[in-house]
Each structure stands twice: as structure tokens, then as C-alpha cells.
Amino acid sequence: MELYYSLSVLIVLASFFAYFNVRFLKLPSTIGVMVLAMAVSIFLVLFGKTFPNTLHRISTLIHGFDFTQVLMGAMLNFLLFAGAIHVNLKDLREQRGPIMVFSTVSVVISTFAVGTLLYYILPLLGITLPYLYCLLFGSLISPTDPVAVLSILKKAGVKKSLETKIAGESLFNDGIAVVVFAVILQLAQDGPNPTFSYAAWLLVKEAGGGFLLGTALGIGASRAMRKIDDYKVSVLITLSVVMGGYLIASTLHFSGPLTMVFAGLIIGNFKKRFAMSPVTKDYLDKFWELNDEILNAILFLFIGFNLLVIKDINSYWLPGIACIALVLFSRYISIWLPTKFIKFREKFSKGTIKVLVWGGLRGGVSIALALSINDGPYKDIIIAITYFVVVFSIVVQGLTIGKVATKAFPKPTE
Numbered sequence: 001m002e003l004y005y006s007l008s009v010l011i012v013l014a015s016f017f018a019y020f021n022v023r024f025l026k027l028p029s030t031i032g033v034m035v036l037a038m039a040v041s042i043f044l045v046l047f048g049k050t051f052p053n054t055l056h057r058i059s060t061l062i063h064g065f066d067f068t069q070v071l072m073g074a075m076l077n078f079l080l081f082a083g084a085i086h087v088n089l090k091d092l093r094e095q096r097g098p099i100m101v102f103s104t105v106s107v108v109i110s111t112f113a114v115g116t117l118l119y120y121i122l123p124l125l126g127i128t129l130p131y132l133y134c135l136l137f138g139s140l141i142s143p144t145d146p147v148a149v150l151s152i153l154k155k156a157g158v159k160k161s162l163e164t165k166i167a168g169e170s171l172f173n174d175g176i177a178v179v180v181f182a183v184i185l186q187l188a189q190d191g192p193n194p195t196f197s198y199a200a201w202l203l204v205k206e207a208g209g210g211f212l213l214g215t216a217l218g219i220g221a222s223r224a225m226r227k228i229d230d231y232k233v234s235v236l237i238t239l240s241v242v243m244g245g246y247l248i249a250s251t252l253h254f255s256g257p258l259t260m261v262f263a264g265l266i267i268g269n270f271k272k273r274f275a276m277s278p279v280t281k282d283y284l285d286k287f288w289e290l291n292d293e294i295l296n297a298i299l300f301l302f303i304g305f306n307l308l309v310i311k312d313i314n315s316y317w318l319p320g321i322a323c324i325a326l327v328l329f330s331r332y333i334s335i336w337l338p339t340k341f342i343k344f345r346e347k348f349s350k351g352t353i354k355v356l357v358w359g360g361l362r363g364g365v366s367i368a369l370a371l372s373i374n375d376g377p378y379k380d381i382i383i384a385i386t387y388f389v390v391v392f393s394i395v396v397q398g399l400t401i402g403k404v405a406t407k408a409f410p411k412p413t414e
Contacts, residue, residue, distance in 0.1 A: 018033055166356060
């Protein structure tokens with residue numbers, strides 16, 4: 001009943017904010033919902049004494065909602081599948097080199113760049129954070145969030161090859177990011193020291209297992225849908241792939257997100273290539289598009305309300321702003337270095353690098369990983385600076401990525 005109550009409140013608020021945004025603000029739907037949730041949160045923080053019951057109820061709702069479990073264990077699977085089902089596999093193959101490098105090597109480079117810079121900058125602001133916890137922040141903030149990226153890129157107007165690079169990187173970089181985060185967290189929280197072979201095996205098992213399981217589920221579901229071509233049963237089959245696939249992945253300790261990505265890619269490209277009736281295609285597309293929009297609204301609403309989770313946020317605005325700058329700089333380093341030392345099929349122009357850097361949005365995954373850290377003296381500051389970076393990324397970068405792309409690649413005048 002508690003879960004039903006919490007979800008009911010979130011859906012009602014999300015629908016109200018979505019309506020208000022479409023009616024008045026006219027921002028991209030996900031950004032508009034998050035901005036309104038943040039505005040309500042700030043109002044409650046400033047005038048909480050005037051509305052103590054309202055503040056207490058919303059704070060209790062947010063604190064009682066296991067965001068990490070709900071996002072990483074449920075919502076993310078639906079969102080990744082919904083995003084992957086609309087991605088063209090041929091486009092991914094054409095950009096496989098940059099996507100593979102940016103989703104692996106760049107994550108590691110960014111983790112160490114962010115962690116090292118943060119370690120030396122925070123003492124200048126009167127804050128001490130151990131190096132391992134600085135690296136922990138670097139690992140959770142380095143992967144670009146597929147949910148934020150895919151929802152905003154649809155309307156950004158970047159060219160197709162560049163959109164594929166950004167979207168592909170965001171879909172596949174969760175595997176390496178979660179492994180790096182898990183290893184550093186184990187070191188930081190005085191667990192048994194993981195060896196390099198352990199980290200490598202963890203990566204192979206998570207990523208390789210997710211690939212094999214997702215591929216098997218995608219092929220099996222595609223063949224089943226091909227034999228019946230019934231839109232009601234086809235929708236049920238895709239739902240079973242997402243929900244049942246996650247249960248299998250979690251039992252086998254495979255990467256659930258990567259399982260959903262590969263399953264979605266195969267099923268999505270199957271319906272484009274093989275004989276599936278227009279009615280079935282239409283229902284599948286609309287069903288998962290609606291799922292995507294509804295879950296995105298709830299997710300970004302929750303990100304906005306997470307402001308209430310941060311204790312004494314006024315104490316963290318300066319390190320938060322500093323982290324925005326150093327995360328962007330580290331993102332630039334992690335993209336620029338591979339383009340200089342790895343030979344890709346195409347040469348990366350300054351404009352391409354600029355859009356890749358500015359289009360590397362952070363979102364709910366970073367917040368979920370920050371909230372998953374065990375309670376301790378450093379958890380509050382990591383959550384706070386993560387929130388600053390995520391909000392800036394979604395609101396500022398998300399709203400301006402189209403303009404940045406236009407300036408980087410101006411259309412020739414006739």
C-alpha cells in the first residue's frame with residue numbers, strides 16, 4: 001500500500017506539472033517537470049515553517065522512496081528498452097569505434113580527472129574529502145545518462161552521425177561505470193581490497209553476460225512475434241522481456257541495463273526489417289513511446305524533489321559550482337585525448353568535440369549511485385555536488401545543446 005500511495009502521489013504531481021509546462025512554460029517535457037519540482041522544493045525550503053505539514057509529507061515521501069532501487073532495478077530497464085527499440089543498429093555499427101572508446105576508455109579517464117581535480121580544489125573551499133571518495137564521485141558522475149540524453153536529443157537537432165555517437169555512448173557506458181564505481185566504493189568503505197583480475201572479471205561478467213542474455217532474449221522474442229504478428233501479444237512479449245529479463249539478469253549477476261539495451265536493439269530492428277504488420281509496429285512504437293514519456297516525467301519529477309533530501313544545501317553551492325566546471329573540463333579531456341591517440345575512421349573536428357562535450361548529460365543514474373553510498377561523513381557532500389552537476393547538465397546543457405550544435409555546424413547560407 002505504501003508503494004501504491006507513493007507512486008500515486010508522484011503520478012498525480014507529474015501529470016499536473018506536465019500540464020502546467022505544456023500550457024505555460026513550453027519547455028521540453030522532462031526539463032519542464034523537473035524545473036517545476038525544483039521550484040516547489042525551493043518554495044518549501046524557504047517557507048517550510050508556514051506550511052509545515054506539506055513540507056513534512058513531501059519530505060517523508062521522498063525519504064521513504066528507495067530511489068536507487070526503483071531507478072536501477074525497475075525504471076531504468078523500461079527506459080533503456082524504450083530508447084534502444086528506436087535506435088537503428090546500422091547507425092550504431094557505422095559509429096562503433098567512437099562509441100566503444102567513449103563508453104569505456106573515456107569513462108576511466110574522466111573518473112580520474114574529476115577525482116584528482118576535486119581532491120585539490122575542495123581544500124581551497126575549506127572542505128576535505130579523501131582521495132578515494134573524490135574518485136568515487138568521479139566514477140558516478142562520468143557516465144552520461146541514457147535517459148537524459150535520449151529524451152533531449154530527440155529535439156536537439158544535431159546531425160545524425162553525431163546523435164548516434166552521443167546516444168550510443170550513453171546506452172553502453174553503464175557497464176564500465178558501475179564496475180568502476182563498485183570497485184572504488186569497496187575500497188573507500190574498507191571492504192576487501194579488490195584485485196585487478198577481480199575488477200576485470202566483474203566487467204566481463206556484467207557486460208558480457210548482459211550482451212549474451214539481451215541478445216538471446218531479443219532473438220527469442222523477435223521470432224515469437226514473427227510467428228503470430230498480433231499486436232496485443234507482441235506488447236505483452238516485450239513487457240515480459242523487460243520484466244522477466246531483469247529478474248534473470250539480477251539472478252545471474254549480469255548487467256540489467258545492458259541486457260535491456262541489446263534486447264531492445266534486436267527487437268527494434270527486427271520490426272523494421274521483417275514482415276510485421278503496420279498495426280503491430282504502430283502499437284509497439286506508441287506503447288513504448290508512452291512508457292518512455294510517463295516514466296521520464298516521474299523520474300525528472302523525483303530529481304527535482306531530491307533537493308529536499310540534501311541537508312543544508314546552502315553550504316554546498318560553491319563546491320557545487322566548482323564541480324560543474326571541473327566535470328565539464330574532465331569531459332573535454334576524456335573526449336579530446338582518445339581522438340588524438342586513437343585512429344578513428346573519421347577525423348573529429350573542434351565542432352564535433354564541442355557538441356560531444358556539451359551533449360554529455362548527467363541524470364538520474366548519477367543521483368541513484370550517489371544515494372547508494374552507505375551513510376557516513378562524506379555522503380551528504382557527494383549527494384549535494386552530484387545534484388548541482390545533474391541539474392546544470394539537464395537544464396542548461398539540455399536546453400542549449402541545439403544552439404551549440406547549430407553554432408558548431410552552421411548551415412550554409414544560400
